[in-house]
Amino acid sequence: MADAAGVSLSTASLAFSGNKPVSDATRQRVLGAAESLGYTGPNPLARNLRQGRSGVVGIAVGQLSTAFRDPAALPMLDAVSEVLGAAGLGLLLMGDEDDHARLPLDAVIYDICGRETWAAYDAFVARGIPLVVVEGPTWPGTTFVDIDHRGGSAALARHLHDLGHRRVAVLTLEPSHPQRQREAGLRDVFPDAVVIGACASDHGAAQQLASDWFDSSPDATVLVCQSDVQAAAVVVEARRRGLSVPGDLSVAGFDGVPTPWLDLELTTIAQPLGDKGRAVARAALARIEGDDVEDVLLPVTLRVGSSTGPA
Amino acid sequence: MADAAGVSLSTASLAFSGNKPVSDATRQRVLGAAESLGYTGPNPLARNLRQGRSGVVGIAVGQLSTAFRDPAALPMLDAVSEVLGAAGLGLLLMGDEDDHARLPLDAVIYDICGRETWAAYDAFVARGIPLVVVEGPTWPGTTFVDIDHRGGSAALARHLHDLGHRRVAVLTLEPSHPQRQREAGLRDVFPDAVVIGACASDHGAAQQLASDWFDSSPDATVLVCQSDVQAAAVVVEARRRGLSVPGDLSVAGFDGVPTPWLDLELTTIAQPLGDKGRAVARAALARIEGDDVEDVLLPVTLRVGSSTGPA
């Protein structure tokens, strides 16, 4: 250790951490000795043990390739990473299969819906690790960050109603907390909207579902989707069949992400992805500090594009 | 601690870790005591310090939202995560801005090209942390995993030459190690291929570049792109201008990822993304064990689709 060159362990530690004042001369001596001995600074593992923190926050997103294929996931992840990084914390990706209960995490973010997919939830709760859940159900020991699914869907529904639409079809996500909220919002305006099927936010799956639906000679004048990816797939499939959007069918999405390969702007519910990520990260930070944290509900905005028109 | 209920610390440790045999009766007693005292198993931080390992591998990908917007990034990330997870290691996302030198990482993967973006490289080398570089230049202390950019590009070029094409335009990535290799492969066949511009693998940017190029009344019969995302954007833009693909212009991509919103199959160089990820992860694991690791060069395959045709 560098203290062979002049000072005590405690002083050397202070010279590196700056937790207490150290005279300039001493600091120079310590840093110089470290340099010449090839000492590269405090061992992070030892620091972590002493401080009882790992400096790492886990984020569970289900299967990685599925989770990030949806463009809505990225801006949020970016924001989370940015806020945590600024606080000196790292972000650890938790796939859905591995046993992450043995890793030293300061907090865990669940960015998927459905309690059943919360890997290692019990272990984390038992160890007292703060949990932040995005768009999931509330659960003991958990801080909750959500967007206004229901209000957004209702706003979209009113927009469609104003355009004269009465026969509404819905392409849903697989059953989940946000999905239920969105359906409720839609039914506030269209109680008898008809669900044509459910799939993940995936272009191929949505296009297949839309194709089957078109085959059934539907009479709806608008198809409401649960993501812009789904909506884009529906537009592509409609056109492939010679249908015009919004002439023959109006299509609405959710999320408000760019779909640059379409030459129209989707009508969609834009959610504040960056705000959501920042709220999540701040909640995690606060809980790590031991502060009490309120659940967060973020507003969404209806963004009217050119994929919806008069019935 | 649980040893208040019967045994010594060492035995309790063995009961949990299983590193040495412990009698069944003792194990039961230890586990029972742990249960009733609310002890949730060995503290990961302490274990890490003792063992000198954190169980976490970092992966640097540049800005997150940019890196993962490219669909080619995900299958590889998935494979990396799967192999590391099976070995009990976690994967930590390193954005390009933060100081990750203070985190306890067992190894670091650089999945971006260009030495200048290797955040904290010097610090990691100084601390003796194994580094694995994907598609980057070789560098001291580094294990290198790459695909055969040059051979793949040359194979594509021969395919185009066979189709009768002689006037070739190229849309490149920003300058980087793989980009240089790919250009070399192309020029093995078409020495005077003309570069029309460079951009990241991003739909919007590529479409803009293609648009400018079409405005210049080009005489090339084929446009070679460096990713399927770029190629898809070019196809979209060509059609928007009433050009047929491959009738008026052949288009080729790179990567071999699905482009479900196009109704044609891109001609492309398919790279083994899963294999690449697994090779990277295995290299990291081996280096963590202290083994010597050979650099890896993976083959690619030409996949002829319907976006290229006779000149």
Place this chain on the structure above:
DNA sequence: GGCTAGCATCGAAACGATTCGATCGAAACG
């Protein structure tokens, strides 16, 4: 019966920092 093996358990020494409280001088103050 004595000796050797082998198994289960234990004690103590790391792992490498941070941090609390004490000490020691020198400066400031009356």
Place this chain on the structure above:
DNA sequence: CGTTTCGATCGAATCGTTTCGATGCTAGCC
């Protein structure tokens, strides 16, 4: 000049494991 104060430094305790070597004990062997 005596006393207080403050800043810099130091010693020792602590974080919670894992692991090495030693110790007992039982069983097997000749």
